[in-house]
Amino acid sequence: MKDNTMFKIDTPAEELEVKYGLPRDVIFCKKCVISNQRPSSSVEFAHNAKSKKTTISFGEDGICDACRYAEMKEREVDWDQREAHLRELLDKYRSRNGSYDILVPGSGGKDSVFASHILKHKYKMNPLTVTWAPHLYTDVGWKNFQNWLHMAGLDNFLFTPDGQVHRKLTELAYRNLLHPFQPFIIGQKNYAPKMAAQFGIPLVFYGENEAEYGNPINENINAKRKASYFAQQQAAGETMYFGGVAMEDLPEHGILPGQLDPYLPITAEALERGKVEVHYLGYYLKWTPQECYYYAVEHTGFEANSERTEGTYSKYNSIDDKTDGYHYWTTFIKFGIGRATYDAAQEVRNRHIERDEAVALVHRYDGELPQKYLPEFLEYLSMDKDEFLEIADSFRSPHLWAKDNGEWVLRHKVK
Structure with missing residues (x-):
């Protein structure tokens, strides 16, 4: 692995590698x-190298x-008109027999509780x-999952991929x-449209658009998500990558092509x-995490962590x-x-905290390595802590990180 310790605090910026x-x-x-x-969320979702x-x-x-979009939501959007458009859309597709x-x-x-509960109980x-x-x-995650279904009165398909x-x-x-979440993100994003097609359900509703967090604002000009985000559209000879490995090379790691079916996107034809149609509820209703x-707590007894x-x-x-974590x-x-x-950037945009407080919170907590579930996560990855940290250090970009007295420090911090 590459040793980044050569990049000292005083190395000229133009000499530093940018990854x-x-x-x-x-x-x-x-x-x-x-x-x-x-990075853009679409980059994290990308299947292709x-x-x-x-x-x-x-x-x-x-x-x-993201801040510009938050301002636009406050100043330029007629939310009553947006909700009227939502009602028109739902009236078009609403089942009359409970199907x-x-x-x-x-x-x-909290987000899926809000979206599903309000669509069922307010918009029928x-x-x-x-x-x-x-x-x-987590224990609290499983409890919230069960409360969601039982207290909101919802049917659910829980898909657990081959462990x-x-x-x-x-x-x-x-x-x-x-990027240990990449396989999860790929599976999660592709699952819903495939299930909708399988059951003949015309509308899929996600919560907020990624424009809320920094994706290009023009991606949220309308409520519908482009089909290309979910549908498989490969050029001839182009391959897909999972975990940084070409799909055809995964058998070397004990994974056969057919075992990847749950992760693959729906075809454009299907x-x-x-x-x-895939829509974002946050386009029609003002979305505030x-x-x-608060809505999830009130309607399904949603529980937060007992500690920070x-x-x-x-x-x-x-x-x-x-x-x-x-x-x-x-x-x-x-x-x-x-x-x-x-978290702090989001709360500044929603006017829940001031920027000075956000800066202090970032300085205090950002980059903390979670310890509570670390032994379980290391076992899940089949590696020990030394290897885990060594791999992480090899991904530090020298333009962001330096060694100071043997410790990694960020070259740039928010002020």
């Missing part, structure tokens, strides 16, 4: 605490796209919910990409044949999987952006 196609100059949003090193790295955009005023007329993917977290739809199982359920296949793909993704949390979630200061975001920790290693940054 992953990230911008060399690190810029922090003047309004929130996110930096221009944040040729997919180009894209990062969050900043305007000439130093404001990021499924809409599909909502989710885990029983008949949703089928589908869940791609977490790697390792050996999923573990191997996760291990490969960690070793090759430092999507068209099923006339499936903290309000989703490691790596951040919050207690209710992404708490159903014991491996969640390591996903955010690896983003900190690769991009200098950890879980506290994501």
